[in-house]
Amino acid sequence: MYKAFELCGFPTDEFYADSDTSLDGYLEKLLHTSNLPIQVLAVDFLSLIVPGGSVSVERKEYLQNLFYNYDNKKYDNEFKAIETIVTEWAECNHYDAEEYIKRFLLAINVGPTWITYRDNAVDFPKSGYFTDTPFTIEELQKVFDAS
Structure with a gap:
């Protein structure tokens, strides 16, 4: 879906209907809060790793590392699984998201x-x-x- 958006010539930072300009500061603050469940963190992790958005590449890498190292890498495997799912979803050439939604929810143990x-x-x-x-x-x- 993202590739189709890009191919249409739209600016990639306009892929989302909402503005994510405050995402960077929000995530940094969130990731300095301990004992959050993966189900809470996963949604915010998605906001960071999906294609497009306004967070710079350097800040994305920094924030991703904070996610991976959260509570002594407590959810490292889950974040890696989510990243794989999102990468595959972004590269798919169809609009049926059910498989990816199922895999995401299973990855975060809902x-x-x-x-x-x-x-x-x-x-x-x-x-x-x-x-x-x-x-x-x-x-x-x-x-x-x-x-």
């Missing part, structure tokens, strides 16, 4: 998840897809009841 493109769970599970092992609404309810 547990069994179902994703739909609708506003609600109408036609569950046919109107969406599971990231891993399928489950029923009843099984999901038991998990919520136990927590």
